[in-house]
Amino acid sequence: MKKILIADHHPVTRKGIACMLKKKEEYSIVAKANNGEELYSYLEKEQPDILIMEIDMPQINGINALRAIKNQYPKVRVLIFSTHPEEIYALRAIKSGAAGYVPKTASSKVFLKALKQIAKGGIFLNEDLTSTFTSRNIGETSAISRYKKLSSREIEVLNLLSRGKRNKDIASALDINEKTVSTYKTRLLKKLKVDNLADLIHQSRMFQFG
Numbered sequence: 001m002k003k004i005l006i007a008d009h010h011p012v013t014r015k016g017i018a019c020m021l022k023k024k025e026e027y028s029i030v031a032k033a034n035n036g037e038e039l040y041s042y043l044e045k046e047q048p049d050i051l052i053m054e055i056d057m058p059q060i061n062g063i064n065a066l067r068a069i070k071n072q073y074p075k076v077r078v079l080i081f082s083t084h085p086e087e088i089y090a091l092r093a094i095k096s097g098a099a100g101y102v103p104k105t106a107s108s109k110v111f112l113k114a115l116k117q118i119a120k121g122g123i124f125l126n127e128d129l130t131s132t133f134t135s136r137n138i139g140e141t142s143a144i145s146r147y148k149k150l151s152s153r154e155i156e157v158l159n160l161l162s163r164g165k166r167n168k169d170i171a172s173a174l175d176i177n178e179k180t181v182s183t184y185k186t187r188l189l190k191k192l193k194v195d196n197l198a199d200l201i202h203q204s205r206m207f208q209f210g
Helices: 013-021 036-046 062-072 086-095 106-121 127-135 138-148 152-162 168-175 178-190 197-207
Strands: 003-005 028-034 052-053 075-080 102-103
Touching: 003 013, 003 152, 013 028, 013 106, 028 036, 036 052, 036 102, 052 106, 062 075, 062 086, 075 086, 075 106, 086 102, 086 152, 102 106, 152 168, 152 178, 152 197, 168 178, 178 197
Parallel strands: 003 028, 003 052, 052 075, 075 102
Antiparallel strands: none
């Protein structure tokens, strides 16, 4: 059973998510946070497996807060459930450590699909989003397609690499050894079709929008 922390400053949203998950035996809601202070307190106290959060809430500094949470709690899988436009924030959120992004305009079916995928260790990004980028840049869409094929751990390693972290730092943050980090870097170079670390980091930063 996956322990879930809900963080949203709208009571109706918190209650709605709880109602959706009430009969789902694979999930257990351990706490509900109304603001940033409560969120960090519950993260420390409850050690949830999954955090469902709105990035625009009191005492929370948007994407920067997401990065801070992933730095401090790298094992927590984060699903962003937000009012912000998906086409602007989704890829940026995933690049910053989120495992998925669902806009509040989405159906309950899409929300539950995203949560299930994240719980299994996957990354959720709405298929419609990729289509949105097709008209902008074919090359970028191809990069998005490659990015979506990365495992959650590969994305975590890529996130840390893009912030200038050394192998030793990454190994410590993710509780793995340095040799494993090197293996992940090799896989990333191959999967993202780049030849060196500089190009790898450059491509990872393509996903920062807004």
